[in-house]
Structure formats: structure tokens, C-alpha cells
Amino acid sequence: MIDQTAAFAGREIFRIGYGTAQLPRLRDRRTEAVALVRRAVELGVDHIDTSQFYGPDVVNELIHEALHPYPEGLRLVTKVGARRDDQAAWLPALSPAELRQGVEDNLRTLEIERIDLVNLRLHADDHGNGLGDPTAEQLGALADLRAEGKLDLIGISNATLAGVRMAVDLVGTVGEVQNPYSILNRSDDETLAFCEEHGIAYVPYFPLGSAFTGGPKRIAEDPVISRVAEKHGATPSQVALAWLLHRSERILLIPGTSSIAHLEENLGAADVTLDGEDMAALAEVEQAGTPHN
Numbered sequence: 001m002i003d004q005t006a007a008f009a010g011r012e013i014f015r016i017g018y019g020t021a022q023l024p025r026l027r028d029r030r031t032e033a034v035a036l037v038r039r040a041v042e043l044g045v046d047h048i049d050t051s052q053f054y055g056p057d058v059v060n061e062l063i064h065e066a067l068h069p070y071p072e073g074l075r076l077v078t079k080v081g082a083r084r085d086d087q088a089a090w091l092p093a094l095s096p097a098e099l100r101q102g103v104e105d106n107l108r109t110l111e112i113e114r115i116d117l118v119n120l121r122l123h124a125d126d127h128g129n130g131l132g133d134p135t136a137e138q139l140g141a142l143a144d145l146r147a148e149g150k151l152d153l154i155g156i157s158n159a160t161l162a163g164v165r166m167a168v169d170l171v172g173t174v175g176e177v178q179n180p181y182s183i184l185n186r187s188d189d190e191t192l193a194f195c196e197e198h199g200i201a202y203v204p205y206f207p208l209g210s211a212f213t214g215g216p217k218r219i220a221e222d223p224v225i226s227r228v229a230e231k232h233g234a235t236p237s238q239v240a241l242a243w244l245l246h247r248s249e250r251i252l253l254i255p256g257t258s259s260i261a262h263l264e265e266n267l268g269a270a271d272v273t274l275d276g277e278d279m280a281a282l283a284e285v286e287q288a289g290t291p292h293n
């Protein structure tokens with residue numbers, strides 16, 4: 001049986017949290033969106049991953065409506081480094097002034113004075129794709145905000161291994177690395193190993209493979225995953241998430257969903273115990289091809 005909890009941001013949390021990137025799909029069904037967030041917390045979620053730019057500008061409001069005043073012990077994590085244009089396209093926003101504004105916007109809309117963790121969200125190109133490297137100036141801007149008491153921990157997202165190393169060198173404690181990783185995409189193994197060595201939480205995004213490239217469907221249709229799922233009376237999604245929990249004790253999950261049924265299913269992954277034979281079989285699952293899947 002794997003550990004269902006892990007140390008994160010100063011306390012022991014449930015290893016499956018909730019990522020809110022799918023909530024904007026419920027923007028016209030606000031009551032459902034609020035109910036989904038409340039259900040997550042009711043079921044034991046105490047780690048919510050968000051951003052001001054999700055929506056755009058909708059998700060933090062929904063979290064606030066659902067949970068404020070926030071339950072004791074809830075860990076709220078955000079990310080800065082991007083903004084959206086009039087058509088909701090993603091644009092970089094990585095200047096020190098934009099990073100500061102990003103943190104201030106999150107504090108305002110979540111109505112808190114200090115946030116548990118802020119990820120510096122990097123990219124290699126101007127469309128937000130590809131792993132990127134931070135600059136000393138960007139890390140310095142977040143370190144200043146930390147010194148001012150506006151955030152507890154600095155994290156780094158969508159970063160190369162060299163970028164993660166640089167963050168550790170420049171800001172000391174790094175609270176998490178949030179990179180794409182799943183049973184369909186293990187291209188970030190080296191960074192995961194670095195996090196294990198340095199005791200840094202590794203929080204994979206796209207944990208079911210990216211929905212943009214059909215990840216959840218591939219997982220549902222994969223014969224190896226389905227065989228293991230049948231053996232455990234679980235679903236293929238639960239096996240893919242359980243694989244991550246077994247892959248490393250440093251991994252914390254934040255699967256995103258707009259559905260209460262999927263939320264409940266995903267949280268159930270904590271009860272799926274994989275054995276050595278399952279892990280060996282799952283190691284053979286075909287990779288999705290490109291690092292960003």
C-alpha cells in the first residue's frame with residue numbers, strides 16, 4: 001500500500017488534489033462549478049492548483065465563491081508568467097512587473113494576504129509551449145515577493161532540468177516542480193529524479209496525458225492499462241493515476257476535471273495498490289510520441 005499523504009508546504013496533505021484548469025468549461029453553469037469545488041474538499045482534497053489566468057479570470061472567483069473563508073489546512077497553489085488576450089489566447093507575462101501583478105491579482109481574487117505557493121510558469125516559445133529556463137531577474141522578483149510575505153514558497157513550472165537547478169541555486173527552497181508527465185509521457189524522468197534527490201514535490205500536469213492530444217482516450221483504450229484495471233476492479237484512468245503515485249513518493253497529483261463523476265473516480269486512484277508485476281507491465285505502455293503529450 002502506498003502512502004496516501006505526503007509532506008507539502010508545511011503540512012501533511014492528501015496526495016491527490018484538484019487542478020482547476022477545466023472549471024472554465026462550467027462558467028455558464030456556475031452552481032455546478034461551485035458544487036464541484038466543494039465536493040472536492042468534502043472528499044478530502046486539501047491541495048488546489050489554480051491561476052488567475054484560468055478562465056480567463058474566472059476560476060479564482062469560483063474557488064472563492066465555493067470555499068471562502070477557506071478551510072484550515074487547505075493549500076492553495078497558483079502560477080504566474082502568462083496572460084490572456086481578448087480572444088483568450090495565451091501570451092507570456094514574465095517581466096518582474098508582470099510577475100508581481102500576477103501574484104497581486106491572485107491574492108485579490110482569492111481574497112487572501114499570502115499564498116502557499118506560486119509557480120513561475122515558463123515556456124520555450126511565445127505560445128506557451130516547450131520547457132523553458134528562468135532568468136535570475138524573474139526568480140528575484142518572486143524572491144522579493146516571498147520576502148514581503150506575499151507567498152510562502154516559490155515553485156517552477158514547465159521548466160528544463162537546468163532551469164530547475166538554477167531555481168534551486170538562486171532561491172534556495174523550491175516548493176514544487178510542475179511539469180507535464182504521465183504514463184504516456186515519461187520524458188521528464190531526469191527532472192523527477194532530481195526532485196527525489198532534493199526532496200522537492202513533483203506535480204505532473206496532464207496526468208492522464210494531455211486532453212489536447214487525446215490522452216484520456218488513449219489511456220481508456222490502452223490494452224495493458226485496461227488489463228491491469230480489470231485485475232483491480234478499477235478504471236483505466238485510476239490505474240494511470242495510481243501508476244504516478246507508485247512511480248515516486250514525491251509525486252502529488254492535481255488531475256483536472258469538470259465532472260463530479262470524474263473527480264470521484266480520480267480520487268479513488270489512491271486506493272488502487274499496484275504490485276511489481278503491474279508496474280512491470282505498465283512500464284511497457286506505449287509513449288504518446290511528443291514530449292508535450
Ligand SMILES: NC(=O)c1ccc[n+]([C@@H]2O[C@H](COP(=O)([O-])OP(=O)(O)OC[C@H]3O[C@@H](n4cnc5c(N)ncnc54)[C@H](OP(=O)(O)O)[C@@H]3O)[C@@H](O)[C@H]2O)c1
Nearest residue numbers: 019020021049157205206210211216237255256257258262
Ligand atoms: N503549469 C502548467 O503549465 C499547466 C498546464 C496545464 C495544466 N496545469 C494544471 O494541471 C492540472 C492537471 O491538468 P489537467 O488534468 O487539467 O489536464 P488536461 O489534459 O488539460 O485535462 C484533463 C482532461 O481529462 C479529462 N478527465 C479528467 N478525469 C477523467 C477521468 N477520470 N476519465 C476520463 N477523462 C477524465 C477531463 O475531462 P472532464 O472535464 O470531462 O473530466 C479533461 O479533458 C490542471 O487542472 C491545472 O491545474 C498546469
